[in-house]
Amino acid sequence: MTRILEENLKAGEIELQVENLDDLWQLYNIIEPNDNVYSHTFRRIRQKKETLRADSGEKVRIYLGIRVIGVEFHAFSNRLRVRGIIIKGPEDLITLGTHHTINIEVSSQILLKKDKWTKLHLIRLKDAVAATESKQYLITVIDEREATIGLVTNIGIKIIAHFQENIPGKRFKISYHNQSVQQFFHEISTVIVENCRIYNIQAIIVAGPGFTKEHFIKYLQTKVPELKVPIMIDNASSASKSGVYEVVKRGTTSKILGTLRISQETELINEVLRRLGKNQKDVSYGISEIKKVALTNAVDKLLVTDIFLREQPLDIRKEIDDLIRNIEYNQGKVYVISTLHPAGEQLKALGGIAALLRFPVN
Numbered sequence: 001m002t003r004i005l006e007e008n009l010k011a012g013e014i015e016l017q018v019e020n021l022d023d024l025w026q027l028y029n030i031i032e033p034n035d036n037v038y039s040h041t042f043r044r045i046r047q048k049k050e051t052l053r054a055d056s057g058e059k060v061r062i063y064l065g066i067r068v069i070g071v072e073f074h075a076f077s078n079r080l081r082v083r084g085i086i087i088k089g090p091e092d093l094i095t096l097g098t099h100h101t102i103n104i105e106v107s108s109q110i111l112l113k114k115d116k117w118t119k120l121h122l123i124r125l126k127d128a129v130a131a132t133e134s135k136q137y138l139i140t141v142i143d144e145r146e147a148t149i150g151l152v153t154n155i156g157i158k159i160i161a162h163f164q165e166n167i168p169g170k171r172f173k174i175s176y177h178n179q180s181v182q183q184f185f186h187e188i189s190t191v192i193v194e195n196c197r198i199y200n201i202q203a204i205i206v207a208g209p210g211f212t213k214e215h216f217i218k219y220l221q222t223k224v225p226e227l228k229v230p231i232m233i234d235n236a237s238s239a240s241k242s243g244v245y246e247v248v249k250r251g252t253t254s255k256i257l258g259t260l261r262i263s264q265e266t267e268l269i270n271e272v273l274r275r276l277g278k279n280q281k282d283v284s285y286g287i288s289e290i291k292k293v294a295l296t297n298a299v300d301k302l303l304v305t306d307i308f309l310r311e312q313p314l315d316i317r318k319e320i321d322d323l324i325r326n327i328e329y330n331q332g333k334v335y336v337i338s339t340l341h342p343a344g345e346q347l348k349a350l351g352g353i354a355a356l357l358r359f360p361v362n
Helices: 021-028 119-130 174-198 212-223 241-250 252-257 261-277 287-294 314-329 342-349
Strands: 003-008 013-017 036-045 058-073 079-088 099-105 109-113 136-142 146-153 157-164 201-208 231-235 283-285 299-305 333-337 353-357
Touching: 003 119, 021 058, 021 079, 021 099, 021 119, 036 079, 036 099, 058 099, 119 314, 119 333, 136 174, 136 212, 136 241, 146 174, 146 241, 157 174, 157 241, 174 201, 174 212, 201 212, 201 241, 212 231, 241 261, 261 283, 261 299, 261 333, 261 342, 261 353, 283 287, 287 299, 287 314, 287 353, 299 314, 299 342, 314 333, 333 342
Parallel strands: 136 201, 201 231, 299 333
Antiparallel strands: 003 013, 013 109, 036 058, 036 109, 058 079, 079 099, 136 146, 146 157, 283 353, 299 353
16 A cells, blocks of 8 residues: 655645555556656766767666656556656756656655645545555466456456467367366466466466366366465356456455455446446436536445546546535545446446436436
């Protein structure tokens, strides 16, 4: 979870330390153009020499402040790239006004300064501070000829690998069939072991439509002793990526690792879709419609995608900030939904914002 080291909202400043991948995702949606970011960073410094030969310079660790131009984050990477113009630094080593990119990683400390912290910014920061240790696990859905591996975290799902093998049926020589199955299992287990090395995997769920999942678990237990994480079994109707999403949607992950943010978000979006499907009047979506129902104090839960605010012009951001304050004042709750999983994408398709109401409103 994010640790706030110092906070001065009157000056628009919050100093914090990044603890895990989820924090980087939250920061990606908090840091905006024209913010100021201060942190230790590496910059190549050219030595002043009386020579015409080009000098690529030496990388030096220095403390810089930049005015943000843009922010780049690739899902499930371990780095956030913040591009900007240098506004503070040792002037004997750097030139103010030049471009620089600060790489924010796990364990980085930064000072973030905004002209104004909106209510949604503070909600995101509160979520990051309150979050428990980042949970990561693997789901492998498998049948006789196909397998898909997904990495699941609090913020989303990443499909890591997909396998499709033409395994001969048992009507052929049984040894040839068994050899093909063993090779199939070996390829899948190699990817699992590699990702357990890269990520902090806390559990592996193996699911599928038939008995292959049981055979694969037995293979892992006997042939891959270096795999030390718990292995669980579940059902899935397919061995494609839809099978991975099915396991998450069913809530199996919550039973194993406790309630994950992604599971809670999926349940909320499912409730929105259920009410819309029944044409109920206790659900609303779209900023203009939600503003109207908010006047009746009907909003119980407001759902906003993580990228919704980033895509809005300043005047709409002001409206959203006022809307959130009004809803919270009337005891409503606001949830920021990740678009790195299917439920978040469904909310994005509805315009990025929806509300579950306390009572029907015409």
